Amino acid sequence: MFAATILTLYPEMFPGPLGISLAGRALAEGRWSIEPVQIRDYATDRHRSVDDTPAGGGAGMVMRADVLARAVDAALDRRPDVPLLAMTPRGRPLSQERVRTLAAGPGVTILCGRFEGIDERLFEGRAIEQVSVGDYVLSGGEMAAMVVLDACIRLLPGVMGAASSGDDESFETGLLEYPQYTRPVEWEGRTIPEVLRSGDHAAVNAWRHARAEADTRSRRPDLWERHGGARIHPPSGARHEKKDR
Numbered sequence: 001m002f003a004a005t006i007l008t009l010y011p012e013m014f015p016g017p018l019g020i021s022l023a024g025r026a027l028a029e030g031r032w033s034i035e036p037v038q039i040r041d042y043a044t045d046r047h048r049s050v051d052d053t054p055a056g057g058g059a060g061m062v063m064r065a066d067v068l069a070r071a072v073d074a075a076l077d078r079r080p081d082v083p084l085l086a087m088t089p090r091g092r093p094l095s096q097e098r099v100r101t102l103a104a105g106p107g108v109t110i111l112c113g114r115f116e117g118i119d120e121r122l123f124e125g126r127a128i129e130q131v132s133v134g135d136y137v138l139s140g141g142e143m144a145a146m147v148v149l150d151a152c153i154r155l156l157p158g159v160m161g162a163a164s165s166g167d168d169e170s171f172e173t174g175l176l177e178y179p180q181y182t183r184p185v186e187w188e189g190r191t192i193p194e195v196l197r198s199g200d201h202a203a204v205n206a207w208r209h210a211r212a213e214a215d216t217r218s219r220r221p222d223l224w225e226r227h228g229g230a231r232i233h234p235p236s237g238a239r240h241e242k243k244d245r
């Protein structure tokens with residue numbers, strides 16, 4: 001079973017949206033578990049302080065390394081076998097590849113930041129993987145932790161309806177997924193592309209692959225470059241394909 005431990009100042013936020021729909025059903029079925037841990041339980045003063053003013057001045061408060069280290073060490077003692085992540089915009093961007101590896105393991109421990117962030121010495125003193133969910137700033141790490149968990153949980157065995165339903169998805173092949181359509185066949189004068197109604201599976205696959213490539217190239221040139229597509233199809237081909245669509 002995939003076991004998640006969340007170190008947070010707001011344990012009551014969990015499971016939150018992860019208690020609903022696909023993830024909620026999987027939780028009820030015992031396919032994964034979650035243990036939110038109150039970081040304040042590791043404070044030692046009578047005010048249960050976890051933060052202090054930033055060294056060097058400036059706005060806000062910073063989470064203390066000593067308090068967080070006690071919380072992290074207790075989590076490591078309990079679950080030395082699972083990766084330890086901290087959510088921070090300064091971390092490595094989360095990828096589908098990392099999500100797959102995490103989901104294949106026994107679980108994860110996630111440290112959620114608040115305020116202006118975490119005393120940097122914690123990351124020097126402990127082996128913690130710093131993870132970002134994108135180039136924007138959230139008010140706390142809890143939502144980011146939920147993103148990590150949601151992405152992992154849907155990949156756990158038995159959670160998604162059809163075992164293969166994740167294989168074609170965006171990022172799994174290094175490309176964005178092709179566009180999807182469903183009934184009605186005509187809506188506001190727009191029809192589902194003819195090929196998708198043809199019943200010709202080879203033609204459908206070819207169309208989907210071409211659209212996945214074209215959309216990745218135009219929407220996410222960074223992904224396309226990493227995929228190696230820029231070398232396979234030179235820019236002149238890109239212009240050609242856009243005109244054909």
Ligand code: SAM
Nearest residue numbers: 087088089113116117132133137138140141144
């Ligand atoms: N002052 C920090 C900075 O500019 O990098 C931002 C702190 S943010 C207000 C508070 C907490 O939210 C962070 O410590 C982190 O845990 C979480 N957080 C915010 N944005 C995030 C992101 N893009 N990815 C992961 N965690 C994030």
